[in-house]
Amino acid sequence: MSADIDAEKLYSAIEESARLVGAPCSRDKVRPVLDAFGGTFDNAMVVFSVLTGQHHAGQLDYCFTISPDITDPYATALASGLTEETGHPVASLLAELHAQDWDITEHFTDCSAVSGFKKIYAHFPRDLQKVTTLAALPSMPPAVTANLGLFARHGLDEVAMTGIDYRSRTVSLYFQFTEHSSPPPSTLAALLREIGLPPASEGMLEFAAGSFRANVTLGWDSPDIARVAFAPPLGPGLDLAKIPAPAEAPLQHFARAAPRAYTGERMNLFAVKWLPTGEFLEICSYYRLPAAYEPVRLMHTRTPHP
Numbered sequence: 001m002s003a004d005i006d007a008e009k010l011y012s013a014i015e016e017s018a019r020l021v022g023a024p025c026s027r028d029k030v031r032p033v034l035d036a037f038g039g040t041f042d043n044a045m046v047v048f049s050v051l052t053g054q055h056h057a058g059q060l061d062y063c064f065t066i067s068p069d070i071t072d073p074y075a076t077a078l079a080s081g082l083t084e085e086t087g088h089p090v091a092s093l094l095a096e097l098h099a100q101d102w103d104i105t106e107h108f109t110d111c112s113a114v115s116g117f118k119k120i121y122a123h124f125p126r127d128l129q130k131v132t133t134l135a136a137l138p139s140m141p142p143a144v145t146a147n148l149g150l151f152a153r154h155g156l157d158e159v160a161m162t163g164i165d166y167r168s169r170t171v172s173l174y175f176q177f178t179e180h181s182s183p184p185p186s187t188l189a190a191l192l193r194e195i196g197l198p199p200a201s202e203g204m205l206e207f208a209a210g211s212f213r214a215n216v217t218l219g220w221d222s223p224d225i226a227r228v229a230f231a232p233p234l235g236p237g238l239d240l241a242k243i244p245a246p247a248e249a250p251l252q253h254f255a256r257a258a259p260r261a262y263t264g265e266r267m268n269l270f271a272v273k274w275l276p277t278g279e280f281l282e283i284c285s286y287y288r289l290p291a292a293y294e295p296v297r298l299m300h301t302r303t304p305h306p
Contacts, residue, residue: 006041007034013259013287014062017048018113020254023060029116030062036080037109039067045108046287048258051273052247053280059112064288066107066120072098073107073120074166082117083166089139089220090169094120096137097162103127110163121163128158128176141171143218147225151175154191155183156214163215170219170226177212185209188230195225197274203244204279207232208272215271229273229282236265243270245281258285 011030018025038044044065051059066073074094077083085091098104102124110119131151135144151157156175163172177183183191185205192200200208208230215229240247240255247255255268269284 004035007031007038010034010038010041010046010064010287013046013261014048014060014113017062017254017258017285018060020258021050021058021060021250023050023058023113025060025113026116030111030113032080033082033109033111033117036076036082037066037070037073038064039069041288043290043292044288045290045293046261047269047284047289048254048287049282049284050251050254051280051282052245052251053278055277057248059114061110061112061118063108063110063121066109068106070107073109074164077109077117077120077166088169089141090164090166090171093137093139093162093164093171094122096139097122100137102129118167119163119165121161123161125160125176128160131157131159131173131175134159134162134173141218141220143220143223143225144171144173146223147216147218150191150194150225151216153194154187155181156216160213165217168219169221170217172215172217175214175216177214182209182211183214192228192274195228197228197276198278200272200274200279201244204272204281207244207270227273227275229271231269231271234267234269234284234286236267238268238270240268240270240283243281245272245279247281247283251283255283255285259287260285261288262286 015025046064049061070076103126104122104124106123108121111117158176159173160176161174188205210232211230212233213231217226240252267286267289271282273280
């Protein structure tokens with residue numbers, strides 16, 4: 001299948017997913033991203049995601065593996081007109097990650113169906129890095145260093161992925177847990193209190209305690225942590241009705257019926273996000289899911305939340 005035909009097929013799936021949740025979808029914003037980063041998508045991970053809550057209504061994001069032929073995704077984004085050079089440290093951070101000679105196995109891009117390109121992820125699950133090492137990078141937000149004590153107190157030590165948001169000028173650090181190092185609900189509650197985020201519901205704390213990763217987002221303009229997310233393992237047949245969080249009817253339908261390009265049981269991931277504005281559930285439905293994708297391997301070594 002040619003790259004153009006495959007990209008058009010994926011665009012149609014993004015458009016259909018947006019329709020399921022009542023979100024707009026701009027062809028003029030989506031196709032340039034697919035054309036710049038995609039290749040044929042045969043071995044790519046592709047996932048569609050939505051957030052609960054009225055503030056996030058009518059929004060759909062999508063994320064996919066950047067073609068391995070692209071060694072500098074940020075340069076590709078610039079050359080393709082997806083973003084503009086600003087001179088801000090966010091523009092040099094990916095190059096600094098590459099200069100460390102870590103085993104970065106893949107990159108992803110995260111985008112909005114209506115407004116286009118947002119983020120580039122660097123994924124290094126086989127070469128976990130201490131958060132102290134990341135904090136020392138010249139272009140890393142000073143907020144990472146400012147929060148090293150907090151990370152240490154709550155067991156946030158090794159990072160498997162970074163997400164660089166060029167639009168909001170923030171960085172997300174994805175801390176990796178083993179099956180035996182996932183923080184208990186009491187640790188999660190203490191973490192949220194220390195950060196200054198609203199109290200979490202008991203049910204969501206219990207759900208998040210089974211996470212394999214935590215995602216902490218920080219920026220350059222403040223030492224404060226902007227948001228925290230915890231993601232239990234993805235899995236087949238996960239039932240949104242059993243998750244202790246309300247989800248609007250269109251989002252429930254999305255979790256059951258979003259388009260996918262694989263056979264067998266549907267694979268979903270439900271992540272908890274805490275922001276200053278409250279507690280939300282991110283509903284992720286996979287369109288493509290290669291066996292080599294690291295969370296798939298982890299799924300077979302962890303027990304998903306029922």
